[in-house]
Amino acid sequence: MAESFDTIQQKKIVVAMSGGVDSSVAAALLQRRGAQVEGVFMALAQPDLAEQLQRVRQVADFLKIPLTVVDLAEPFQRLVVDYFSASYFAGKTPNPCVVCNRTIKCGRLLEQVRKNLGAELLATGHYARINGDVTTGYRLLQGVDPQKDQSYFLGLLSQEQLGQLCFPLGGYRKGEVYTLAAEFGLAFGQTPESQDICFLKEQSVAAFLASHSPGQGRPGPMLTLQGEEIGHHAGIHHYTVGQRRGLGLPDATPWYVVELDPARNAVVVGKDADLWQQEVLLSSAHWLSGQAPPLPCVCMVKIRSRHPASQAEISQHDGGGLVKFSQPQRAVTPGQFAVFYQGEVVLGCGEIAK
Incomplete structure (x- = not known):
């Protein structure tokens, strides 16, 4: 967090809320430390949008903080979901959370809460830390809980973004966050972790791509590194480097996907040593x-x-x-x-x- 907890009193901080334990505790922590806290919910056309918004409203009502709903469905679709789909059909395995943090959560959302809500900082429930200032520069640090550290997903942020963000949970371990939730009277218990790719819900990647981009996948050859055709695939978007299961290639030792070649529409396979x-x-x-x-x-x-x-x-x-x-x-x-x-x-x- 760019601002220490000792200097956030009376600052207006808007918290990106999902209805889960992390963002809820982040809001409660900032409130306890004297910040002027408001909540914001990103409407991204999630499969469970109504249910999620209801949970967020319940938390905001419990904490007695205002809640604003910001519709970011169009830019999220264009900048994150379309990127996700196009990457798979280009033979890549994308990371939509990294792109979303840069362009949507710490991009479009940050811009809107500063412009429309007068926020001095946007807070999220990420397990990461920020230190420094505008003179010396801001630094992104790992969260103290090695099992929950989310700094990897924030690697595309800019200096300008880091200076306007706040990560209240970066100095806590996950177990401590559940303890804080109980202290604050937030009824979460040991709830399951949220899914990384929010727009998939219960769908597999293949099922999502089939509905989002029908007809784009094309069958093609499975090739060895020497160019020998030893099988067929239903579309390169079904595969990722290192994959072993689902290849349908019996042999004395397992085959693995070692490369996806969109120019030849080929899945290239090899042995473990080739990975x-x-x-x-x-x-x-x-x-x-x-x-x-x-x-x-x-x-x-x-x-x-x-x-x-x-x-x-x-x-x-x-x-x-x-x-x-x-x-x-x-x-x-x-x-x-x-x-x-x-x-x-x-x-x-x-x-x-x-």
Whole structure:
């Protein structure tokens, strides 16, 4: 959080509320510390919109705070859902939460609450932290709970966004948040975690894509790395790098998806040894400080949100970036994000191209 809890008294802080325990406790914490708290709910045409809005209203009423509903369905569809669908049909495995945080939650929503509600800060229930100021620059830090840290999903944020955001839960562990919920009288108990991809609800990715983009998937060949055709697939959007199940290719040792080739509409398969690589190409590199550090830069890099960070050297490459790991990494997946860390500080990130 850019502002310490000691300096938020009387500040007007609008909390992005989902009806879950995290955003509800974030609102209650800020209220207890003397901030002028209001709630805001993003209407994104979620499958359970009415039910979710009812839960949010109940929490806002309990906390006695105003609640504003902001309709962001159109930009969410265009900037997040369409990106999600197009990525799969282009042979990538996207991360819509990273893009949504940059463009919608900490983008369009942040703009609207500052312009229309006079918010000084937008708070969310993310498990991450912000420190610094406008003079020294803002830094994004990991949350203190390693099992809940969500800094990976915030790697595309800008200095301007970091300076206008507040993450009240970054210094807490999940268990402590449930304890706080009970203290505040918020009736959650140990509720299940919300799904990462909110617009899927109970659907599989394949089922969602079939309804969102009917007719786009085309059958094609399954090829070995040597170009031998050994099977067929129903569409490359059904697969991701590292996938083993559902290939229908019996052999003495398992086959895995090692590449999706949209130019040939092919799923390329290989063995486990073929999934490991030491160099990763990024289509671009984004630095949270606003400028790249001296390159090459040695830091820790995560290639997926739940992937352990590994040491790597980052350098420029053809307008993007090249990540050279100290040790080979398994199942590097185009479309996911490589996020760079120095200690607990997030330096930046880049979308994986290859």
